[in-house]
Amino acid sequence: MEDYKFLFKVVLVGNAGVGKTCLVRRFTQGLFPPGQGATIGVDFMIKTVEVDGEKVKLQIWDTAGQERFRSITQSYYRSAHALILVYDISCQPTFDCLPDWLREIEEYANNKVLRILVGNKTDREDREIPRHIGEDFAQRHGMYFLETSAKEAENVERLFMEIAVELMEQAKCKELPKYDGSLGPINGKTTSVGDSSCCLRS
């Protein structure tokens, strides 16, 4: 068996071009992908981190471009433990779309899912959304808030580590959304959490 104690599914949403893929790749691979080329064949990325001496595996899912014409499959949201909603601080329209995203999240995601609002691209000089506006929005909708720069590696590590810490805490108090009792994946590999013991692997 692989060596980790918890497995969490983290999904990213937000308009096209806000830097979702860059955040994931900065965190999982430590690099900022040059150019805009869509990464063909990439489904989710995995990184194992350590929290309080315990190994936590984060499975981070990207939208596969389906957000471009607002056509994300509902099944994308299923079984997510944490949901990162991303906008671009230098692009007002990506912020204006947040209520639409929230509606979709309300509709399809588990209502106990951990929600984080992220304003990305703090490296940009042409900021359009002041920090406090993002903070206010997050607070009003019961979300955590963070500003990041995937390019400068600012707050990216922190974003995912805080998610790991928070989810682990919840898992220990058994407050996580439970996707209990299901048979889970049929190919014998763990891609999602499978029983009432939350994410604890025996």
Place this chain on the structure above:
Amino acid sequence: MDDDLPTDFQVIVVGTGMVESIVAAACSRIHKNVLHLDSSDHYGGLWASYNFDGLQKFIKEVNSDPEKQVQVYNLREQWYIEKESPSEEEKGEAKEDGKTEPSKKIWSQASFAAEYRKFNIDMTPKLLFSRGPLVELLISSNIARYAEFRCVTRVLTWLDDHLVPVPCSRADVFATEAVGIVEKRMLMKMLTSIVAYNEEEMNNEFKDWNDKTFKEYLTHKGLTPNLIHYVLFAIAGGTDAMPCLEGVRECKKFLMSLGRYGNTPFLWPMYGSGELPQCFCRLCAVFGGVYCLNRPIDSVETKTVEEGKTKVVIESKSKTLNCEHLVIGINECPKDLVSPEPAETCDISKAVFITNGTIMKSEKEPLTLLRFPPLVEGGGAVTVLEVGPATGSCPKGLFVVYFITNKVSDAETDLRPYADKIFDLSGGDQTEETDKPKCLWSLFYNVKDTSGAAGSAAAGVHVCSGPDAGLDFDRAVEQAEQIFKKICPGEEFLPRAPDPEEIVFEDDVTHGPEFQREDEDADGDAKE
């Protein structure tokens, strides 16, 4: 604003039903340039799952504008409960009383609406055989990672005016008291010869049974009436008229899928069958497929560009889209592109019930397949699926029950007599202790069976049929593979998609490949 939609593709797929979605995934997987559209704002077409709100919208749409959903008709919705919940006072009392013995929740139309998100109601509920083509495809293509499943926990049938469990596994057969020891031997022997049945080299056991019924065969083998009932109706899902070899094939399918995941040969997708087309769409998108819902098409035209080459031109929202191949769901397809329907299609009668308890008590939450023999002369067998909250189909305390049969007159006439056997359809007090669960809501509807009408009238256009009445997805998978082979002759159908650990990014190469293969993981893959 949405019109930065590219216009030229190798393959355009219209409709997100099961067949269309599998074809889209298969084409994209081998790096065809794919655009996938749907006229509505959700995935699945006639194969969709709806939450309760979405279902209400669907019903309204069909009733107010039948032209929009020509495949669905005779739709009838009925409530058996009050509009509003009882007043707060009454509730409070019930709670205090219920401290020692928790009283049943009293459901109202308002409480359904309040919990609408917790419902996932399928228009085309189907099971997967554990070793059937869809499960094998999900595993071999690695699409299985997008879905979760639960095992069907029991198979029931209707015998002597009662619900009875059908022994499924070898252990079940030997444990059951319903079958005597001599019968058990006989049954096992017969099942063994069925498993040995091979279509190509017709073995001796079945060579003289080509023109006889399965029932005649079972009788000939000396099976008692009860055993014949189990095998014919519950395992083969047949009727008295079922041809012998068809019965043998159905039985074999059932038997071969035993012992892989649970005590029955069946799997049910978490959150409903409507999840499955989406899994294929996700794979299509991961490999570069472009997705656009809410995008109806206005017209389709085919043009011969040069000798033997066609171009398909689609008009959609005053934009012209071009492709070499158009794959289109029958529900989205302009009539002139569908080849004339074969005369003898049999439409499908369906019903959905929401009840306040299971049809037969069990220790753990059950997931049930019930197969009714025909209750009237000349009627068809009726398939019933009961799914509970653990499958993500409904809120706690409720069950969703699907009925499917071939249409004789109309859905309600065909199915109500069967529902009457296992539900209390009288409405009234929900807390009342009854031996049958109360039905709280029901929906009857007919669906056109278009599974035979998949031909196409134009080159470069591939029409996908709608849902069939079968228990599984086998026909959809088969049809999708056929269409794919026409579009991409000689190409592999959905080769395994790599795991995230195996992907080397182009732009990493200069830094040296970063990924590390986990050996154990790779071993695990090789096995499946």
